[in-house]
Amino acid sequence: MADTKALTTRAADFSAWYNELIARAELADYSPVRGCMVIRPNGYAIWEQMQRALDQMFKDTGHQNAYFPLFIPQSFLAREAEHVEGFAPETAVVTHGGGKELEEPLVVRPTSETIIYSMYAKWIQSYRDLPVLINQWANVVRWEMRTRLFLRTTEFLWQEGHTAHATEAEAEEEARRMLGVYRTFMEEWMAMPVVTGRKTDSERFAGAVRTYSCESLMQDNKALQAGTSHNLGQNFARAFEVTFQTASGDLDHVWNTSWGVSTRLVGALIMTHGDDAGLVTPPRLAQYQVVIVPIYRTDDERATVLEAAERVKRELAGAGVRVHLDARTGMKPGAKYYEWEGRGVPLRLEIGPRDVAAGAVVLVRRTGGKKETLPVEGIAARIPQEMERMQTALLETARARVEAATIRGATKEQFLQHIDGSGGFVYAGFCGRAECEAEIKEQTKATIRVLPDPEYRSPEPPATCMWCGLPSVAEAVWARAY
C-alpha cells in the first residue's frame, strides 16, 4: 500500500484483492485474538443494514426476537448424536469461573439448538402453544482451523431462527419459507443471485433431517454458502423431550426448524460486486447512498458551495436518502473520490462554483459511465430513481456473470474441464451415492452445492450420473466452494 495506491487486481490475486479491499474500505481489521476480527464502523454499518432488512422480514413472517445464553452446558450438545459429532471438535469450552473449576464445563455456543430446545421443553405443553417462532441475533464461536475476514472467523455474528411446529408439514413449510426469505433478501437487497435447493446428506447440518441452502457464486467462480434453513424433524425434540398434547389428546414431539445467515454475507457482498477500485455497495444496503463532494478555491467559493451542498443534502435526506456531505478541508476532491469509491458509495454528487452558478450538480455512479450534470431542481426525485436503477443493474450484471460461469448437462470430461479451468457451477446428473460424491470431492475438490429447486433445474433432467454413469436420481450443482 505504500508504493502503490491501487488495490491488487482481482485478476492478479483475488484473495489479496479481497483482503486489501477490506483494509482500504476499513470494513474490518485483524484483532489480537487469533481468528477473531474486529468489525469496523464501515463494515458494521453494512451488517446493520442487513440486520434491519432481515429483521423486518422475519417479523413480517410472524417471528419474534429473543435471547438465549452464550454458554451451553457441555452435556447438552451430547444429547443429539449427530449434532455433537458435528460440533464438538470445534467448540471452545469454559472450564473455570470465578477462580474455581466448574462442576460441568460450559461450551461457548457454536449454534443454539440445544439450549433453545431445552427451554422449549418447558414452554410447550399443548398444540395451542404452537407454533413457536423465535429468532435470535447473536454471536457464536466455532474453532476453525483457518480463518478469513468475514468468511470464516472464530467468532461471528449471525441470526438463528428456531421454530417448533405441531406437524411435519408445517415444519417443512417453515423451512422452505425462510429459505425463500433469504433468497428474496439476497436478490432484492444484496443484488446477489443465488441457487436454492437441498443439501446432500454429507453436507447436511449436524442433526437435521434436511438442509436447504442458498448458494451464490463469487467473482473468482468459487461458490459460497450464503444461508441455510434446516428441517430438524423431531431429532432435537426427542433429545430434549419437547412434547405437546395434540387436539386428540395424544402426546407427540414437536417438529423443529432452524435457519441462519451470518456476517459472512458481508464477505459475499464484497466478492459479488467489488471491483478493482474497491467495494461496490448496492444502494439498498449502503451506509451512505450518496456522498456530496464540494469543490472550491477561495473561502468565498467555499461558503457558497457549502451552502448549496447543504441545501441538496437536506433535500435528499428529506426524501429518505442516506446522504453524507464530505466537507473535510485540506483534502483535494480527487482524494475524496478515491476514498468514497473504495468504500463503495453508490452515487457521488460534485458541487463546484460552476454548478452553483448553473443550479446544477454533477452525478457520478460508482459502477461507471460518464459524469452527468443534473439540475438541482428535482434532485430529490431523480436520485432515488438512479438508486433503483443501480440496484437492478447490479443484480442483472451479477446474474449474467454467474450464468456465464455455469454449464449444464455436463459430461465427466466437461465437468473436469470446467472445474479445473475457469471454474463455476456445473449442473449435471447425480446417482445419489455418497461414495461417488466423496470420490469427486477427493479428486477435484468440487462438492455438490445443492440439489437445485425446480425453478433452477435444466429443462431436460439428466439421465445418468455425470461421474459414474449410473442412473441419475437428481440433478446436482457442483462447484469448488469457500
Added chain:
RNA sequence: CGGGGUGUGGCGCAGUCCGGUAGCGCGCCUGCUUUGGGAGCAGGAGGUCCCGGGUUCGAAUCCCGGCGCCCCGACCA
C-alpha cells in the same frame, strides 16, 4: 497439525550474508501555498529492531530455544 513464508516507528519495507549503536516511502502533527480525479514546500513527533538466553569490547545483524502472524492443505456459516 503438515508444508512454505515472515516478524524492524501507525502501515509497507530496506538494513541481516560481511557485527560498529537504525533508515526509506506512506501516514500523522504545525505553518504557508493549494483544491473540477490520489497537492507542494518547510519544520516536527514517533522505534523494547517479536521474546528469552548465549557469543563478543560491541548484536537488528552471529548461535540456541521459544512465540506470534500470514499463505497453501485436512475442517467449516
